[in-house]
Amino acid sequence: MSIGKTLKYLNRSLRVPFNRKSAFKKLAEFHSNPLSMDKLVDWAMKFPASGHLKVRSSQVRFEIMSLAKAVADLKPERILEIGTAEGGTLFIWANLASKKVISCDILEPGVKQSLYEAFPPPHSQCKVKNLTGDSHTKPFLERVEAELAGEKVDFLFIDGDHTEVGVEADYNEYHHLVRSGGIIAFHDIVEKQAIPENQVHHFWKRLKENTNTEEFVNNANQTGYGIGIVRVP
Numbered sequence: 490m491s492i493g494k495t496l497k498y499l500n501r502s503l504r505v506p507f508n509r510k511s512a513f514k515k516l517a518e519f520h521s522n523p524l525s526m527d528k529l530v531d532w533a534m535k536f537p538a539s540g541h542l543k544v545r546s547s548q549v550r551f552e553i554m555s556l557a558k559a560v561a562d563l564k565p566e567r568i569l570e571i572g573t574a575e576g577g578t579l580f581i582w583a584n585l586a587s588k589k590v591i592s593c594d595i596l597e598p599g600v601k602q603s604l605y606e607a608f609p610p611p612h613s614q615c616k617v618k619n620l621t622g623d624s625h626t627k628p629f630l631e632r633v634e635a636e637l638a639g640e641k642v643d644f645l646f647i648d649g650d651h652t653e654v655g656v657e658a659d660y661n662e663y664h665h666l667v668r669s670g671g672i673i674a675f676h677d678i679v680e681k682q683a684i685p686e687n688q689v690h691h692f693w694k695r696l697k698e699n700t701n702t703e704e705f706v707n708n709a710n711q712t713g714y715g716i717g718i719v720r721v722p
């Protein structure tokens with residue numbers, strides 16, 4: 490790491506207590522108002538916190554709103570997400586699920602873990618569990634299964650490894666954990682992508698040939714994004 494980058498990192502680290510206090514204050518403000526889907530989605534895309542406490546999601550508003558509404562309609566008890574990143578979509582799920590949200594990433598949540606755990610509304614019984622590891626390994630799948638203790642989830646969000654083999658593996662390995670009538674969603678399903686590693690569309694095209702699917706795509710010509718959902722029979 491260059492000296493400039495090291496100093497910037499140190500500066501951000503020193504600001505953690507201040508950023509944490511401010512993030513929790515904003516979260517309490519959010520929870521002090523009745524839940525609004527508009528505000529929930531807006532805050533998931535840009536939560537008013539910064540530094541190491543930054544919470545963001547790179548989404549097209551119409552698409553993530555459509556998904557959030559479809560998930561809310563399920564009155565979900567349990568949600569499983571593969572791909573926490575900066576915690577944006579986790580913020581949505583934690584405010585919709587009544588019992589548990591498991592959010593997985595290869596990267597550790599770091600200083601944000603306590604903020605993630607505080608995402609559910611104060612009156613909610615929902616617990617947030619962050620699991621760190623590679624979703625494609627058997628021990629990791631077993632940790633997710635152990636966390637669910639035999640229960641199924643209402644909603645599975647596959648937004649981790651975006652390669653064709655990666656997304657297919659996540660679907661094959663985790664779809665048995667979704668209850669009948671539940672939803673499995675994929676992010677970045679559109680064909681035009683800015684980087685070649687985003688290959689979800691290859692798998693999505695095959696999957697939708699023989700599955701009950703729906704697409705939330707803001708603009709048919711857009712590059713990147715697009716959400717596809719599968720309703721589990």
Ligand SMILES: C[S@@+](CC[C@H](N)C(=O)[O-])C[C@H]1O[C@@H](n2cnc3c(N)ncnc32)[C@H](O)[C@@H]1O
Pocket residue numbers: 545546547548571572573574575576577578579593594595596622623624625648649650651
């Ligand atoms: C597109 S981001 C997730 C965005 C997040 N769902 C949101 O919109 O707020 C993808 C995340 O998946 C994680 N990831 C990639 N491959 C993974 C794997 N094999 N297992 C677990 N996480 C993985 C990456 O580290 C990254 O943080």
